[in-house]
Amino acid sequence: MTSEASMVSAPSTDPVTAALDEVHARHVGARGGEIPTYIPTLSLVDPDQFGLALASMNGNLYRSGDAEAPFSIQSVSKPFVFALALSELGLDEVLHNVGAEPSGEAFNAISLEEGTGRPDNPMVNAGAIVTSSLVPGDPAEKFDRIRRCLSAFAGRALEMDEEAFASELETGDRNRALAYLMRGAGSLRSSAEAAVEVYFRQCSLVVTACDLAVMAATLAAGGTNPRTGERVVEPRVAEHVLTVMATCGMYDYAGEWLLRVGLPAKSGVSGCLAAASPAQFGIGAFSPRLDVRGNSVRGGAALQDLSERFELHFVHDTGLSAPVVFRSEDLSATDPFTPVTPGSREPVVHLRRLQGEIEFAAAETALDDLTIETGIREVGTWLLLDLSHVTRVNGVSAQLLDARLAGLRASGVTVFVTDALARHLLRSADAEFTSAEEAWAAVAGGQA
Ligand code: GLN
Numbered sequence: 001m002t003s004e005a006s007m008v009s010a011p012s013t014d015p016v017t018a019a020l021d022e023v024h025a026r027h028v029g030a031r032g033g034e035i036p037t038y039i040p041t042l043s044l045v046d047p048d049q050f051g052l053a054l055a056s057m058n059g060n061l062y063r064s065g066d067a068e069a070p071f072s073i074q075s076v077s078k079p080f081v082f083a084l085a086l087s088e089l090g091l092d093e094v095l096h097n098v099g100a101e102p103s104g105e106a107f108n109a110i111s112l113e114e115g116t117g118r119p120d121n122p123m124v125n126a127g128a129i130v131t132s133s134l135v136p137g138d139p140a141e142k143f144d145r146i147r148r149c150l151s152a153f154a155g156r157a158l159e160m161d162e163e164a165f166a167s168e169l170e171t172g173d174r175n176r177a178l179a180y181l182m183r184g185a186g187s188l189r190s191s192a193e194a195a196v197e198v199y200f201r202q203c204s205l206v207v208t209a210c211d212l213a214v215m216a217a218t219l220a221a222g223g224t225n226p227r228t229g230e231r232v233v234e235p236r237v238a239e240h241v242l243t244v245m246a247t248c249g250m251y252d253y254a255g256e257w258l259l260r261v262g263l264p265a266k267s268g269v270s271g272c273l274a275a276a277s278p279a280q281f282g283i284g285a286f287s288p289r290l291d292v293r294g295n296s297v298r299g300g301a302a303l304q305d306l307s308e309r310f311e312l313h314f315v316h317d318t319g320l321s322a323p324v325v326f327r328s329e330d331l332s333a334t335d336p337f338t339p340v341t342p343g344s345r346e347p348v349v350h351l352r353r354l355q356g357e358i359e360f361a362a363a364e365t366a367l368d369d370l371t372i373e374t375g376i377r378e379v380g381t382w383l384l385l386d387l388s389h390v391t392r393v394n395g396v397s398a399q400l401l402d403a404r405l406a407g408l409r410a411s412g413v414t415v416f417v418t419d420a421l422a423r424h425l426l427r428s429a430d431a432e433f434t435s436a437e438e439a440w441a442a443v444a445g446g447q448a
Pocket of ligand 1 (some may be wrong): 074075076107108125168175200203267268269270294
């Protein structure tokens with residue numbers, strides 16, 4: 001697709017694509033920034049190209065403009081190779097060799113940590129050279145693993161741009177200098193030449209804005225590619241990578257980026273950008289002109305715009321989407337459709353029905369409805385905790401609810417829980433049922 005095509009993108013009927021098109025249209029006219037020349041092939045591209053893509057957690061892919069235009073991934077490879085190194089070696093071993101502090105310096109700065117000789121973080125060139133050298137195997141094996149891993153993130157087999165590789169191999173003396181410096185300081189284990197060659201290869205893998213959207217969405221989805229369903233890395237690894245992207249991904253603009261956009265992101269000198277909104281989506285952007293820090297001008301502006309419009313800033317207060325306790329009633333155990341009159345001593349079934357996703361805040365809210373103080377009568381009553389409308393319970397919430405149920409049982413309350421989900425997560429119940437009706441039948445049986 002040419003940049004001409006991107007100027008006249010047809011109005012879309014799909015609302016998400018329409019929103020992307022709108023953002024695209026607002027920024028497509030911007031002409032600020034420069035094409036980098038230090039890697040000769042990068043200066044040969046059409047500078048007007050501009051593509052945006054968004055991959056959702058459902059695996060849908062939305063695109064606008066030059067979203068299928070190919071380019072070399074450059075530094076956007078860094079977080080994904082970091083993910084591979086973390087998966088292979090674990091966090092402690094990786095951090096032994098490369099730090100996790102924002103450097104506040106340019107991506108290619110010649111600077112290492114005082115004392116240890118470690119590069120500041122895996123997102124600057126020095127750190128990325130060390131990170132890729134940590135991947136197990138000889139240089140050919142290292143690159144093969146890197147290519148396969150990045151392909152799994154993208155959900156398709158990625159190929160190298162041999163010209164981009166040759167171009168950087170010829171002119172990449174600054175990276176070579178960094179590698180030798182780190183070799184001298186003891187922080188680079190393999191030979192300097194071998195390390196930069198693997199690094200240049202990873203930088204020359206060819207992707208599109210769509211690929212970057214899927215790769216970022218895979219991180220946003222906790223390491224599972226939402227289009228192929230493949231688990232590429234463990235959720236913990238995805239969290240670590242997104243964290244370092246948030247603090248270091250935009251180099252000496254990382255702080256202001258987090259302030260203004262509030263999304264973990266990584267930029268590359270080919271004009272590409274990948275950003276992730278955890279548990280929501282991944283975005284890929286491509287527009288070759290760069291600002292003085294080496295970040296895509298239009299890509300950055302589009303991302304800031306999207307973040308504001310979609311309220312994506314990571315500290316944005318989303319509030320609770322729905323009340324977690326949507327039914328809280330005290331019913332007669334002998335006549336299940338009749339609410340008990342306050343103060344009556346007849347046998348009571350306390351029905352508490354929860355809904356939606358139960359994370360810490362929701363669980364803590366639900367606890368309020370599951371106490372003696374808020375009306376659960378002790379001795380000889382039933383608590384029927386109906387979780388059949390709950391979509392997910394995370395570990396901490398299951399523990400909190402479990403502890404409360406154990407307390408209630410100790411006070412003499414018989415606890416019934418419905419739903420298969422609960423069976424795995426909540427252990428402190430007297431019995432589990434597949435439906436509230438079944439539980440009622442058990443209560444009635446107990447009464448008979
Ligand atoms: N290959 C490029 C370099 O090492 C990557 C830099 C970047 O994208 N910021 O200079």
